[in-house]
Amino acid sequence: MSALQWGGRFGAAPDAQLLAFGSSIEEDLVLAPFDVACSLGHLEALRGGKIVSEAEATELTSALAAVGVEIRDGIFADYARAQPFEDVHGAIDARVREIAGVAGESLHAGRSRNDQVATTLLLYAIDRAHAGARRAHAIAASLIARAQEELEQESVVAGCTHRQPAQPVLLAFLLVAWSEPFVRAVSRFAAVARAARASCPLGSAALAGSSLALDRKAAARALGFSRPSRNALDAVGSRDVALDLAHAFVRVLIDASRISEELIAWSAPAYGYVGLGDAASTGSSLMPQKRNPDPLELVRAHAARSVGAYAGALGTLCGLAPSYQRDLQETKGATIAIAEDGLATLDAFERAWAAVSFHRERMARAAVAGYTVATDVADALIAKGVTARAAHALVGAAVAQAESEGRAIDARDLAALAAKAGIETLQAPLDARTSIGAKQTDGSTSPDDVRSQIDAVTAELASLARQLE
Numbered sequence: 001m002s003a004l005q006w007g008g009r010f011g012a013a014p015d016a017q018l019l020a021f022g023s024s025i026e027e028d029l030v031l032a033p034f035d036v037a038c039s040l041g042h043l044e045a046l047r048g049g050k051i052v053s054e055a056e057a058t059e060l061t062s063a064l065a066a067v068g069v070e071i072r073d074g075i076f077a078d079y080a081r082a083q084p085f086e087d088v089h090g091a092i093d094a095r096v097r098e099i100a101g102v103a104g105e106s107l108h109a110g111r112s113r114n115d116q117v118a119t120t121l122l123l124y125a126i127d128r129a130h131a132g133a134r135r136a137h138a139i140a141a142s143l144i145a146r147a148q149e150e151l152e153q154e155s156v157v158a159g160c161t162h163r164q165p166a167q168p169v170l171l172a173f174l175l176v177a178w179s180e181p182f183v184r185a186v187s188r189f190a191a192v193a194r195a196a197r198a199s200c201p202l203g204s205a206a207l208a209g210s211s212l213a214l215d216r217k218a219a220a221r222a223l224g225f226s227r228p229s230r231n232a233l234d235a236v237g238s239r240d241v242a243l244d245l246a247h248a249f250v251r252v253l254i255d256a257s258r259i260s261e262e263l264i265a266w267s268a269p270a271y272g273y274v275g276l277g278d279a280a281s282t283g284s285s286l287m288p289q290k291r292n293p294d295p296l297e298l299v300r301a302h303a304a305r306s307v308g309a310y311a312g313a314l315g316t317l318c319g320l321a322p323s324y325q326r327d328l329q330e331t332k333g334a335t336i337a338i339a340e341d342g343l344a345t346l347d348a349f350e351r352a353w354a355a356v357s358f359h360r361e362r363m364a365r366a367a368v369a370g371y372t373v374a375t376d377v378a379d380a381l382i383a384k385g386v387t388a389r390a391a392h393a394l395v396g397a398a399v400a401q402a403e404s405e406g407r408a409i410d411a412r413d414l415a416a417l418a419a420k421a422g423i424e425t426l427q428a429p430l431d432a433r434t435s436i437g438a439k440q441t442d443g444s445t446s447p448d449d450v451r452s453q454i455d456a457v458t459a460e461l462a463s464l465a466r467q468l469e
Contacts, residue, residue, distance in 0.1 A: 005090050019084055027333045028088035029080065030340065032071045034123040035092050036064050041223040042111050042202055048215025051110065056103040063100035067092055089113050110214045112206035114236040114324040121332060123223065125196045125245045128339040133189035133468055135346040136252055137461060140182035142353060144457050147175035151450055156432045157273065157363040158372055165370030168432035171363065173445040176453045181255035183457060186464045188248045196241045200225035204232035207323050237323045242335040243313060249342030250310045256349040257303035260296040263356060267293050272362045280355035295352040302345040309334045367432035371399045371409060376435045377417065380428035386421050394420055
């Protein structure tokens with residue numbers, strides 16, 4: 001039996017090296033269970049249109065179930081690699097024909113690989129979007145649990161901008177900030193799954209629909225889609241959902257990468273804010289003392305690689321006319337690579353994060369270094385009627401003076417500032433916890449507001465968890 005699904009109009013076999021060049025079997029294998037599901041859906045369209053008999057439908061169902069078992073048990077991959085198949089779709093079709101005999105010759109009736117691939121990719125996107133949502137949810141929940149712990153400990157840290165100390169914040173406040181992108185990622189993945197289910201390409205055939213009376217509604221219903229696609233040409237050429245899935249993974253990996261960068265810096269002795277346990281550290285083949293945050297470094301690298309792959313997929317698509325072009329094979333490969341690596345990277349990030357411990361005393365000592373209460377002093381002047389620009393200049397000068405004398409801002413500076421501003425007295429936070437407690441705006445680092453933030457994120461995660469069930 002030929003490994004190819006075409007050939008009648010050709011007088012010679014294709015060049016073996018060119019066939020191998022065009023094969024996507026290795027990257028396609030992950031699609032195998034979804035292609036079987038797609039074929040079962042197409043079988044419903046064939047049955048509904050009375051294109052196959054009930055006896056043939058029964059044989060085909062049994063053959064597809066057998067292939068499904070071979071996929072599950074890892075047998076099918078060896079079969080697919082042993083012959084020069086162009087893709088997993090052709091390999092499954094060949095295996096069904098081997099098992100079902102003559103009935104297997106009818107499975108592809110009214111179907112092109114164009115609508116088959118488009119549908120299979122949507123089924124894959126639904127599954128991987130749900131998996132991505134679960135991973136992002138788990139990470140967000142872990143971050144929020146740690147935020148609750150650190151709020152109870154009243155842990156403080158220097159909040160930074162430009163990598164420089166800016167203002168004291170609760171460590172819990174920072175952890176809530178880290179959780180928020182993952183909460184958004186859950187919703188983003190859920191949106192991908194909803195978009196994927198919106199319409200079913202099966203029955204679109206190559207690009208113009210089919211002359212056979214396929215029951216497209218039966219196929220869409222069997223596969224869990226809302227309806228058949230409206231336009232066959234659009235259906236076979238659209239990769240919107242695939243790109244949305246890739247984008248969702250790229251976005252969440254960027255978020256994981258940014259937090260990884262923070263933790264990498266914090267684990268260095270110069271900061272000493274965190275320790276990374278043995279489970280998530282590596283050593284050096286030369287330097288006995290080394291403890292390296294390799295998993296977090298690799299999260300950064302994998303995120304960068306996903307960005308490149310996503311850019312490549314976008315670049316490939318923007319040069320294509322509407323309808324199916326073989327270039328779309330590369331877009332499919334990029335989507336699969338991003339999603340599979342994305343899930344593995346999120347798992348690595350979650351495991352590394354579980355091995356992080358905070359050095360609270362070191363953080364607390366550094367929380368006021370770099371004159372991080374200066375803004376509180378300026379705010380206190382403004383509250384006394386001094387203009388914002390004047391207060392900024394006065395406090396800036398006071399910081400410069402204290403810095404030249406190698407000391408922190410203290411009560412003497414407050415008295416001097418009051419005199420320069422023409423006010424009787426000036427009270428302002430001079431330590432981290434007082435600074436944090438002075439915040440009054442919604443969304444701030446004040447303990448009460450951080451508690452509200454934790455409660456809000458926890459409630460949102462609970463709602464999202466119910467949607468993922």
